[in-house]
Amino acid sequence: MTPTLEDHERRLTVVEERLDQEAGLRASQDRDLAAIAEGVRVQGRLIQALAVTQSEHTRSLAQLTDSVNEVNGKIDEVNGKIDGVNGKIDEANRTIDEVQGGITQIIGMVETLIERRESR
Numbered sequence: 001m002t003p004t005l006e007d008h009e010r011r012l013t014v015v016e017e018r019l020d021q022e023a024g025l026r027a028s029q030d031r032d033l034a035a036i037a038e039g040v041r042v043q044g045r046l047i048q049a050l051a052v053t054q055s056e057h058t059r060s061l062a063q064l065t066d067s068v069n070e071v072n073g074k075i076d077e078v079n080g081k082i083d084g085v086n087g088k089i090d091e092a093n094r095t096i097d098e099v100q101g102g103i104t105q106i107i108g109m110v111e112t113l114i115e116r117r118e119s120r
Helices: 003-118
Strands: none
Touching: none
16 A cells, blocks of 8 residues: 555654654753753852862961961970979079078077076
């Protein structure tokens, strides 16, 4: 059986409908790809912003670390000076103890002299 003109028209209509559907699918695919591309661009900008922020935080952390190290150095220096002062205080206390011992000895000697004088 030979296809008729109506058969050809019906088949052509089916092909045209399929082409329209495929054109719609391609347009939808193009929109989806554009949305994906925009999402990738947004993520790229976000990653760049995070990199800048991380760099700023790293710089701030390095400055804080330097400041803490400087403060620790000054604390060590002050502790050294305190140790020196404590040593001088200990030395002064020893000297005071020696002077007190000497004074006690002198008082004893004076009392002995007084007793000798009174006993004559």
